[in-house]
Amino acid sequence: MTTTYAIVDIETTGTDPKVDRMIQFGCVLVENQKIVGRFSTDINPSQMISRQIQSLTQISNRQVQKAPYFEDIAQTIYNLLQDTVFVAHNIHFDYHFLNHELVRCGMPRLTIAGIDTVELAQIFLPTESSYRLNDLAESLGIIHENPHQAASDAEVTADLFLRIEELAKALPLVTIEKIATLSSVTSHQTSDYIKQLALEMKQNPTELATDLMVVNQIALKKKEVTLFEQPLYEITYPKTKKQKQRLFQERLSYRPQQGKLMNLIHKHVTNEDEKDLLIEASTGMGKTMGYLLPLSYLATPEKPVVISTASILLQQQLIEEDIPKLNQLLDYKIQATVIKGKGNYIDLQRFKATLDAPIVQKQYGLYQMRLLVWLTQTETGDFGELNLTSLNHLLFEEIKHRGVDYLSKKQAFYQEDFLVHLNQKMTQSNFLIVNHAFLAQETRRETPYLPNSQILMIDEAHHLPEVMEQVTNQFFDTEVFQRQLRHLGEDGQLFDTLRAMLSQEAEILQLFELYQTILSEISEIQEEIFAEWLLPFQVKEELFVTRDDLNLSNQGKKNLKKLYLYYEESLLLQQQIAAACFRHNEQWLAREKIVYGKALIFFEELSAQASFVKQWFTSWEPRYVHKLYIYGSQNTVRMQLIDLEAAILPNTAWYPRYEKILYVGGTLKVATFTNYFAQRLGIPDAKLKVIPPPYHxxxxxxxxxxxxxxxxxxxxxxxxxxxxxxxxxxxxxxxxxxxxxxxxxxxxxxxxxxxxxxxxxxxxxxxxxxxxxxxxxxxxxxxxxxxxxxxxxxxxxxxxxxxxxxxxxxxxxxxxxxxxxxxxxxxxxxxxxxxxxxxxxxxxxxxxxxxxxxxxxxxxxxxxxxxxxxxxxxxxxxxxxxxxxxxxxxxxxxxxxxxxxxxxxxxxxxxxxxxxxxxxxxxxxxxxxxxxxxxxxxxxxx
CATH class of the missing domain: 3.40.50.300 (P-loop containing nucleotide triphosphate hydrolases)
Known part of the structure; x- marks a missing residue:
């Protein structure tokens, strides 16, 4: 039996069906993946359309003045929709509002099945930055002639629905079947639609696409590491204008300012004795190509050029636009890899664990389905490709990567792990691309991630000081820590579950009981220290603290030493517990592996807390600013430590690793403030070269x-x-x-x-x-x-x-x-x-x-x-x-x-x-x- 889908859109005078009315109805009928009919009409709402709605929809009061009232067409619309499946972009609004209007006019409520194209798009178009109908239409190349008019919106929604179905049917069967099992969290009968797609695909199986593979019941895009091809002949940098024009051919136009930038960079790296060079180069003169070309003649996988940019957007532009464009000119190709912190990547083993033991919660399930589709598309496993505004959801906390050291080579996903793949790509890359925050965090990493190399190129350098300061600006909140301990100790929470998981190992269980006791002691000692110290201060007061203010009694000093000792013991116990958990990781069930991951996150947080608290109480050099925000009667505080010399580059761990550092930005020179930017970075002797902008x-x-x-x-x-x-x-x-x-x-x-x-x-x-x-x-x-x-x-x-x-x-x-x-x-x-x-x-x-x-x-x-x-x-x-x-x-x-x-x-x-x-x-x-x-x-x- 053929299913008829009624793709519906309505326009209204507002969002409240109790007082607002419909002003347009649009419907497109789809059967067998083809549009077979259309119906649309203006509706007289018997009330004025506000100027705001007129501006949004371009529907005027005059336009609807002679249109039929909804009472006149309610029966027609009801009959049209009978025996169809109702499809809408945000079905919750259209279906509910339309039903309210039908009932108001004495008609029965619609009881037909419904499908939400917003949720379908979130699942099957995982990398879209917006799921608004207009944005999806633009992204997919669907013509949308009259946004916010019912007939046009319904037509676009129909095209979107057909496009999504086409994409879904192109997925591997293992992917669509898993999505079907997770789809019960979707709205109305969207799940039934997905299950029907899975059934049809199972009945008409197709071969797996050649660029995909299935590992442990998850379909993945195949990944390859391209070997770097060393030039077989000596390559010479084109110094003169004619040489550059010959290289550019018709693909790039020669710009004098860009040529000057290229030569400045090449000369500094190859001939000058100084380590640092600042170059002010205005936007619009081809700045990125201006540093990529000369550096490409010097970069090798053994000594890669490290490029630090101000944002993820600039990283994408380098990889997707600038480097491919330059590679069209070069006989040897630039191979570049973007590097981010490990938490930006998905851990496939942990994700598989969430699929085996899913939490039945709507957003959790929508994200899981979205990720399953994304894994058939991504070669990096970088969450940034999903264009999410935040990764704070529980699922991402459970599946974000902890690092290669936490992986077992026996795991089914080890060879396809995204961080393992990233490390392999780095060995074959002559350009490594990071952002300023990643670069700043190198100082705080126990093991450096970036290699020693000859050249560091800092693009958009005027952003660097602020980023350095933000990254090193540290906080710790004792009240949040107390709440966290109470929550983790409740029945069914992390500590309770971990205790059950370790119950068969008496020795480790004893260590864990001791660990919990020490955590309680840490919390209590924190309270005791601040109870004595904060007695003179008022509730909810914010303080700058000096060393002289830290006037503790003998007992307070003993408590502080005891606090340091408890931190040391807790970190030692963490190592032993984590090692024991790692040994059992292969035998644990899916949900137990997720618990293990949460424990590692807590261990990491406590390590950071211990380091910060000790630094707060012991670092009293003028560069550090100590602040406290006092909450009140609970003797709880928010501690803040600000490093005013965070932007002083010679103080960082990464500055000595590079022989030459280039700083390029649009605004590095400040008139009347000689060498301001260089002084701010702690390199006052660095030269600043200014390339005049080509503007009038x-x-x-x-x-x-x-x-x-x-x-x-x-x-x-x-x-x-x-x-x-x-x-x-x-x-x-x-x-x-x-x-x-x-x-x-x-x-x-x-x-x-x-x-x-x-x-x-x-x-x-x-x-x-x-x-x-x-x-x-x-x-x-x-x-x-x-x-x-x-x-x-x-x-x-x-x-x-x-x-x-x-x-x-x-x-x-x-x-x-x-x-x-x-x-x-x-x-x-x-x-x-x-x-x-x-x-x-x-x-x-x-x-x-x-x-x-x-x-x-x-x-x-x-x-x-x-x-x-x-x-x-x-x-x-x-x-x-x-x-x-x-x-x-x-x-x-x-x-x-x-x-x-x-x-x-x-x-x-x-x-x-x-x-x-x-x-x-x-x-x-x-x-x-x-x-x-x-x-x-x-x-x-x-």
């Missing part, structure tokens, strides 16, 4: 500064938000170009957003805001694909955002980008520099703000074709005592125009070559305006 700022950019002088520091938050809204609104209302608005505070950003977003929606223009509606990448994707969009961003949006051409034309800086002086890290640095006799504002705050202002401008101009306007709403850029220094950090050929909002609007319109309606200019007479010419003082304007 006098032609490509207009920079306006608001001439309304506001004492920002004296305003309340409400007054400041009111000022921003009052100033920002007319600019955004009149200028239709794609706009990025940069804030220095997330709190202010959100307050401004909530004040403005509704009125903009009602006028058909959406404001996209950081922290509201998705990850940074998702927001940027939405911004890129919506002409004339407005994006509010802070922090990370000041740098590392690529919005070329028309994607960004107007940049608005709400406030000069100084770090908030009350942030804990800023407070700590300020105290430290004061003690060193330095002024924090002059030595750190001002140069960092200068760099960030340049980085903001870099969002606007990223190629020789870009044109744009930058508006600064903070008059301190001109009128403050330090404004001149900030101006000097901007390009020399960029003039600054001081204007009122009313004055700048027509000038912006003229720059973008469009007519500006004079009647829309404010009626009041224009205020005095000023132009600051490049490299000159202030003069009167017209």
């Amino acid at each position: 700022y006098d032609e490509q950019v207009r920079l306006f500064v608001l001439n309304e002088q506001v004492a920002i520091k004296e305003l309340s938050i409400y007054e400041y938000v009111d000022f921003i809204v009052r100033t920002l609104s007319p600019i955004l209302e009149q200028q239709k170009e794609s706009t990025l608005v940069l804030f220095t505070s997330h709190d202010i950003l959100q307050k401004v957003y909530y004040r403005m977003q509704m009125s903009f929606l009602e006028n058909g223009r959406e404001i996209i805001a950081q922290g509201i509606g998705g990850s940074r990448e998702k927001l940027l994707k939405r911004f890129r694909h919506r002409k004339g969009a407005v994006l509010f961003g802070a922090d990370s949006f000041w740098q590392g955002v690529d919005l070329p051409g028309d994607t960004l034309q107007l940049l608005i800086v709400t406030r000069l980008p100084f770090d908030h002086p009350q942030r804990p890290m800023i407070e700590a640095k300020s105290r430290y520099l004061d003690e060193q006799g330095d002024n924090y504002f002059k030595k750190e705050a001002l140069p960092k703000a200068s760099l960030k202002l340049r980085q903001g401008l870099g969002r606007l101009i990223r190629s020789e074709e870009d044109r744009g306007v930058m508006v600064v709403l903070d008059s301190r850029l001109i009128h403050s005592s330090y404004g001149q220094k900030l101006q000097q950090s901007l390009p020399k050929d960029l003039a600054i125009h001081e204007r009122s909002v009313a004055e700048m609007l027509p000038e912006i319109a003229q720059f973008f070559k469009r007519d500006y309606p004079k009647e829309e200019i404010e009626a009041d007479s224009p205020q005095h305006s000023v132009i600051i010419e490049p490299s000159k003082g202030v003069k009167s304007g017209e």
Whole structure:
């Protein structure tokens, strides 16, 4: 019997079926993997459609005015859907809302089977970054002519449903059968659909694809290690312009700035005596290719070039775009491997254990099914390919890798283990790619992961100091530790289960009982130490602690020594227990292996705690800042240790391993602050070379500064938000170009957003805001694909955002980008520099703000074709005592125009070559305006 699938989408006046009504119904009928019919209609909701919904759906009140009421078509829709399987993208909404409307009109409720394409997509499209219908359509190349209109959405959902079925049927039978057994957690009858697919595939079996294999009932993509091919002849780096052009042929265009960067890098590595070289190279000049090419002539698997980037996105760009492009030119190929921390990879043996003893919980099961499909696609086992925002779910805690040392060579998956494969690839790679956080963590690893080598290349080097500081900023919370111990000791939890697993070994069981006792002692001694010490302080107080503050009694000092001793004993016992567990690992059942993995995680956490607590109580050099947050009557605290010299590279374990280190970034030079960046990294003698950008700022950019002088520091938050809204609104209302608005505070950003977003929606223009509606990448994707969009961003949006051409034309800086002086890290640095006799504002705050202002401008101009306007709403850029220094950090050929909002609007319109309606200019007479010419003082304007 042929199954008819009714792919349905509805549009409504809101999300509450008790008060809202349908305004459109769309349905596409599918049989035998083909579309066989369509039905759609507008519906008169008998209520006004809000401007927000009109803007979202492009359905107006006028459009539905003459449409039928739902009462008129309820019977038609009910009859249409009878004897079908209801399919929708987020079935919970459509099915429920439609049923509510049918009942309201006196019709029976639908009782037909239902399938959710959101869940199907999450399972069978495991690497998608978003499961919104629009995003899936774009990713899969499905044409979506009218998003948020029922007929179009239903058509796209039908195409998506057919595409998913095609992908599912292409999977190995062992995979789809396992998914079928796990699918009971899915919505409505989605599980029945998957089981029917599995049955059909079993009845019509096909051969396993040649690039797949089945290991212990899990289908995996085959992995290969390509042997590195050494050049059979001597290769010579192309130093001259003609040699480079001959190499590039028609595939790459020669750029003078890029050629200069290449030669600088090659000369430093091959001829110069100095270890460090800093190079400022602007975005848009081919910086990545500029360092890859010269280094490729020097890299071998025995001495690989290590590249450290600022983000995972840049790592992907290197592997997927830049290196393949360069390999088209080279007779010998670059072989590069991305390296991440072990917890970023799946442990196949532990994953198999979760399949053998699954937890019946919806998200747990959805992730398991998603991973089964992903394992037929991935060669790396890197969770990053799944594009998840977080790996905090229980399943990932259970299956993330603990390291090769925890694997048994007898395991079925050992030869196919992803970390084993990664290590094999590293031996055949002449480029190793990491991110700055991985590089910073090398100092804290007992066994270094990166090899000694000749060259370390640090890309986006201006991010390195902050990353180094973040990685070494350590915390420990005694209250969290106490709660953890109580939880782990409860019936059925880790300690109870582990005790049962060790019950046959009396000696090890005795050690485990002793271990639990010592953990209790550690917790109690922590309380005793802080009970005495914190007696004078108030509840919920935050403290900077000095060595003089650590005034313990004799008993307190004894407790501290006892605490160190208990930590030592606990770590020794952990080693013995872990060794005993490892011996039994092969004999344990699936769930017992998962428990063993959880125990190892706890052991690792306690080791880190012991190291941190001892360091907190013993490291009192000026570079360390000790902080405590006191919770109150429980004598529990949050301890924090900040290393203010974390970014001093000679202090790291990895700095001495490299003969040459290159630091390349778009903003490394700070005018008037000689060698600021090198000093910050602790390499003050390092040379800085600046490659002038290929841009003509006098032609490509207009920079306006608001001439309304506001004492920002004296305003309340409400007054400041009111000022921003009052100033920002007319600019955004009149200028239709794609706009990025940069804030220095997330709190202010959100307050401004909530004040403005509704009125903009009602006028058909959406404001996209950081922290509201998705990850940074998702927001940027939405911004890129919506002409004339407005994006509010802070922090990370000041740098590392690529919005070329028309994607960004107007940049608005709400406030000069100084770090908030009350942030804990800023407070700590300020105290430290004061003690060193330095002024924090002059030595750190001002140069960092200068760099960030340049980085903001870099969002606007990223190629020789870009044109744009930058508006600064903070008059301190001109009128403050330090404004001149900030101006000097901007390009020399960029003039600054001081204007009122009313004055700048027509000038912006003229720059973008469009007519500006004079009647829309404010009626009041224009205020005095000023132009600051490049490299000159202030003069009167017209």
